[in-house]
Amino acid sequence: MNQAAPRTPQALDIEQVRRDFPALNQSVNGKPLVYLDNAASAQKPQAVLDAMDQYYRESHSNVHRGAHTLGDRATMAFEGARDTVRGFLNANSISEIVWVRGATEGINLIANGFYDRLGPEDEILISHMEHHANIVPWQMLAQKTGATLKVIAVTDEGELDQDSFREQLSERTAVFAITQVSNTLGTINPVTEMVAAAKEAGAFTVVDGAQAVPHMSVDVQALGCDFLVFSSHKVFGPTGIGVVYGREELMHEWPVYQTGGEMIHRVSFEGTSFQNSPYRFEAGTPAIAEAVGLGEAIRYLDGLGRDAIEAAEKTLQQRVNEWTADFPGLHPIGTSSNKVPVLSFTLDGLHPSDVGTLLDQQGVAIRTGHHCTMPLMERFGVPGTARASFAFYNTVEEVDTFFQGLQKIQRLFAE
Amino acid sequence: MTTSTDAFTNTQLGTELTIDEIRDGFELLDDWEERYAYIIDLGKKLPPFPDEERREENYVHGCQSQVWLIHHLDPDTSRLYLLIDSDAMIVRGLAAIIMTAFNARTPDELLKVDIESIFQDLDLMRHISPTRGNGLRAMVGRIQNIAQAEAA
Numbered sequence: 001m002n003q004a005a006p007r008t009p010q011a012l013d014i015e016q017v018r019r020d021f022p023a024l025n026q027s028v029n030g031k032p033l034v035y036l037d038n039a040a041s042a043q044k045p046q047a048v049l050d051a052m053d054q055y056y057r058e059s060h061s062n063v064h065r066g067a068h069t070l071g072d073r074a075t076m077a078f079e080g081a082r083d084t085v086r087g088f089l090n091a092n093s094i095s096e097i098v099w100v101r102g103a104t105e106g107i108n109l110i111a112n113g114f115y116d117r118l119g120p121e122d123e124i125l126i127s128h129m130e131h132h133a134n135i136v137p138w139q140m141l142a143q144k145t146g147a148t149l150k151v152i153a154v155t156d157e158g159e160l161d162q163d164s165f166r167e168q169l170s171e172r173t174a175v176f177a178i179t180q181v182s183n184t185l186g187t188i189n190p191v192t193e194m195v196a197a198a199k200e201a202g203a204f205t206v207v208d209g210a211q212a213v214p215h216m217s218v219d220v221q222a223l224g225c226d227f228l229v230f231s232s233h234k235v236f237g238p239t240g241i242g243v244v245y246g247r248e249e250l251m252h253e254w255p256v257y258q259t260g261g262e263m264i265h266r267v268s269f270e271g272t273s274f275q276n277s278p279y280r281f282e283a284g285t286p287a288i289a290e291a292v293g294l295g296e297a298i299r300y301l302d303g304l305g306r307d308a309i310e311a312a313e314k315t316l317q318q319r320v321n322e323w324t325a326d327f328p329g330l331h332p333i334g335t336s337s338n339k340v341p342v343l344s345f346t347l348d349g350l351h352p353s354d355v356g357t358l359l360d361q362q363g364v365a366i367r368t369g370h371h372c373t374m375p376l377m378e379r380f381g382v383p384g385t386a387r388a389s390f391a392f393y394n395t396v397e398e399v400d401t402f403f404q405g406l407q408k409i410q411r412l413f414a415e
Numbered sequence: 416m417t418t419s420t421d422a423f424t425n426t427q428l429g430t431e432l433t434i435d436e437i438r439d440g441f442e443l444l445d446d447w448e449e450r451y452a453y454i455i456d457l458g459k460k461l462p463p464f465p466d467e468e469r470r471e472e473n474y475v476h477g478c479q480s481q482v483w484l485i486h487h488l489d490p491d492t493s494r495l496y497l498l499i500d501s502d503a504m505i506v507r508g509l510a511a512i513i514m515t516a517f518n519a520r521t522p523d524e525l526l527k528v529d530i531e532s533i534f535q536d537l538d539l540m541r542h543i544s545p546t547r548g549n550g551l552r553a554m555v556g557r558i559q560n561i562a563q564a565e566a567a
């Protein structure tokens with residue numbers, strides 16, 4: 001396995017790190033690729049590709065079933081990855097780590113468990129900056145149970161309005177579901193404090209960690225939440241797999257989400273009893289190679305060191321700030337001082353899709369549109385934004401290329 | 416339909432300006448900046464779109480930008496005229512190319528236009544690929560449906 005060599009914890013050698021990511025080393029439209037769409041999905045290190053390849057070459061079989069050696073290998077690789085994720089989140093036990101397809105399916109699995117618990121007297125508290133994945137499942141739940149969906153306001157800086165949170169949190173709050181980091185704004189929310197307040201009010205607490213895990217270490221015990229979800233593909237792992245963390249006391253009793261093979265304890269035509277967590281939630285043959293790939297992605301990140309990653313990102317954020325401090329016509333959306341390196345913005349006189357198309361011509365990949373946060377777009381009175389989202393493998397020179405690209409676009413339209 | 420015939424015929428796109436001229440124009444340009452400056456310029460040639468036509472039935476879905484499309488069949492000449500609008504400059508430019516290809520043709524003539532090969536020649540194929548959420552494909556589909564309905 002070409003595992004990265006040990007590195008000094010202080011600083012990443014970005015050029016060496018970039019060599020670990022094959023997709024970064026290519027040209028698009030005749031220009032070196034500058035990949036700034038990491039919040040949508042991150043690129044994969046060679047170690048992840050190798051781990052999945054090796055799994056298929058040497059260890060593949062179905063898990064938890066075969067009375068043979070390959071079955072054992074597959075099961076060990078699969079369950080080993082689960083334990084890696086457990087460590088990654090500092091969860092207590094593998095019963096708390098459920099494989100799903102991604103954050104979206106994870107939130108649906110959690111919400112599904114509330115259908116028989118909630119009634120018209122209950123409230124579900126979310127925020128105005130949630131991704132649609134953390135809005136629509138709760139909206140459906142509210143419609144079905146008669147519960148009320150409450151929404152925490154967002155300030156002009158793109159932070160959660162803590163007064164709005166305190167005003168709306170009460171003993172009627174049955175579920176508090178919040179994103180740890182905003183995908184559109186980059187804001188890091190004070191989730192630990194908010195979860196503590198919500199628990200005190202008697203609510204179940206759900207954290208959408210999809211945008212947090214790529215940027216910071218996430219400790220579910222320190223957070224104190226009941227549930228947390230994330231997607232592998234945003235944390236440098238493969239697509240098609242993600243994780244629900246759920247506190248063990250809840251998980252063994254939590255309503256099953258899908259039913260079928262593997263997740264049952266005993267089936268007869270009179271009735272079926274289900275396994276304990278996590279298996280009660282994992283009906284059918286799972287995404288085994290993808291689990292292995294995610295485990296390897298986590299090992300890769302551990303190899304780099306979370307401190308070194310955060311330091312590299314801070315350097316990028318500073319460079320972004322230097323540029324935005326004096327960039328006529330550019331309007332950042334989300335100006336919190338507590339952010340991961342994400343820049344959502346509009347350019348005077350230009351539609352975000354124009355900006356995206358013309359950056360693409362220069363080899364720069366960003367995302368444009370509503371970023372699956374339509375209510376937030378409405379809050380800021382824009383139809384959409386252009387969003388550059390950075391990862392530790394981006395360079396200061398790429399930040400410069402991006403902003404110089406915007407200047408070129410402005411000149412083009414000024415003609 | 417409240418929009419007057421004049422509003423439709425008051426354009427050079429597809430009449431004086433032809434796809435061959437656009438193709439020749441593109442040949443002279445070498446870098447992306449010149450190409451897109453030219454596309455943006457073409458967008459400025461789109462005739463004004465009447466405000467009262469910005470209605471749901473004229474809205475082309477599947478676009479990040481807002482796109483509007485109306486048409487008019489001239490009863491005397493049997494030619495089909497189009498008006499397209501968008502709030503994104505590049506989409507406007509690409510819409511101008513589409514209009515140049517399709518505008519002021521009879522429905523039968525319009526249906527014979529090979530828009531894909533035009534975009535191929537102009538090296539703009541990616542813009543009408545189904546993966547781009549800019550709605551140009553939806554725009555082309557809408558126009559061809561209109562022509563089909565009017566030809567029948």
Ligand SMILES: Cc1ncc(COP(=O)(O)O)c(C=O)c1O
Pocket residue numbers: 039040101102103104105131133134179181182183208210211231372
């Ligand atoms: C904050 C947040 N939550 C949830 C999701 C959904 O993740 P997935 O599409 O991987 O299920 C995303 C992805 O864009 C996200 O940014």
